[in-house]
Amino acid sequence: MAGARNKGEGYFDEAYWNNRYARDPAPFDWYQRYGEISPLIKMYIKTTDRILMVGCGSALLSEEMAKDGYQRIMNVDISDILIKFLIDKYKHMPQLQYKTMDVRCMKEFKDGEFSSVLDKGMLDNLMCGSSAQACAASMLSEVHRVLKPGGIYMLVSYGDPRGRMAYLRTKYLPWASIKLHAIPRPGSKRAYPPRKITDVIEMQRDLSKGPWCNVEEPDLHYVYICSKLDPKAKEKTPELPKSSKLAIFKKSMLEAQNKILYNKYNSE
Numbered sequence: 001m002a003g004a005r006n007k008g009e010g011y012f013d014e015a016y017w018n019n020r021y022a023r024d025p026a027p028f029d030w031y032q033r034y035g036e037i038s039p040l041i042k043m044y045i046k047t048t049d050r051i052l053m054v055g056c057g058s059a060l061l062s063e064e065m066a067k068d069g070y071q072r073i074m075n076v077d078i079s080d081i082l083i084k085f086l087i088d089k090y091k092h093m094p095q096l097q098y099k100t101m102d103v104r105c106m107k108e109f110k111d112g113e114f115s116s117v118l119d120k121g122m123l124d125n126l127m128c129g130s131s132a133q134a135c136a137a138s139m140l141s142e143v144h145r146v147l148k149p150g151g152i153y154m155l156v157s158y159g160d161p162r163g164r165m166a167y168l169r170t171k172y173l174p175w176a177s178i179k180l181h182a183i184p185r186p187g188s189k190r191a192y193p194p195r196k197i198t199d200v201i202e203m204q205r206d207l208s209k210g211p212w213c214n215v216e217e218p219d220l221h222y223v224y225i226c227s228k229l230d231p232k233a234k235e236k237t238p239e240l241p242k243s244s245k246l247a248i249f250k251k252s253m254l255e256a257q258n259k260i261l262y263n264k265y266n267s268e
């Protein structure tokens with residue numbers, strides 16, 4: 001997505017996507033194919049989970065997940081032309097459901113309806129537009145709402161932590177934890193330190209250092225795993241340093257704040 005169009009030129013625009021899919025509905029996966037990211041999907045998402053795929057596009061991801069045992073995937077996209085095409089294409093696969101929907105307002109879904117939300121390129125798409133901040137905030141609050149406590153939002157993005165964490169880690173979205181993984185882009189010739197996609201990358205506090213969290217690292221895709229706070233579970237916030245007394249104090253403050261926000265969020 002990066003560099004393909006100018007900022008604000010209608011990337012999140014329904015007409016743009018409808019035109020594009022009317023011209024060419026052939027399968028196309030942005031960033032990564034299922035084969036590459038399946039170890040992470042299997043690590044965090046159970047085959048029995050009710051999954052929401054936001055901005056599904058014409059990617060083969062849902063089909064390949066279903067063929068690999070995932071039983072319930074609800075796919076949404078803003079393009080009604082695409083969704084009509086996919087409903088017909090996948091009528092023989094009851095594991096896959098489709099709805100035309102704007103991810104910024106998913107009123108048709110109840111609070112806590114999904115165990116997992118999968119996002120490959122959807123948030124990035126909204127962030128290419130001129131009202132990026134407002135669009136991203138609306139989408140993320142809807143994603144958070146439809147997730148059940150303890151549920152997972154998996155974001156596959158070209159954006160490194162400096163560009164994404166400010167959107168993900170806000171006081172309005174009380175995630176229990178946000179974990180980071182990275183994966184070389186397809187065709188990347190760069191040599192990276194030997195690391196498995198399933199290895200969690202420890203984020204630096206200033207989000208700028210570290211060989212895998214560097215802004216000047218164009219050959220990587222990042223996968224953020226945001227876990228929705230479950231007041232009944234004893235969740236940790238692993239992105240904070242654990243060693244110093246100050247860090248432990250800050251961590252307990254953050255957890256207390258998360259609980260208050262969670263209760264407030266659920267009573268509104």
Ligand SMILES: C[S@@+](CC[C@H](N)C(=O)[O-])C[C@H]1O[C@@H](n2cnc3c(N)ncnc32)[C@H](O)[C@@H]1O
Pocket residue numbers: 001011012013017028029030031054055056057058059061076077078079101102103104119120121122125
């Ligand atoms: C970059 S593509 C990613 C497609 C697919 N997830 C993939 O990995 O190949 C972004 C998709 O989001 C859809 N989209 C854009 N804005 C949307 C919105 N507000 N609500 C729902 N879908 C949207 C587009 O129609 C497009 O299919």
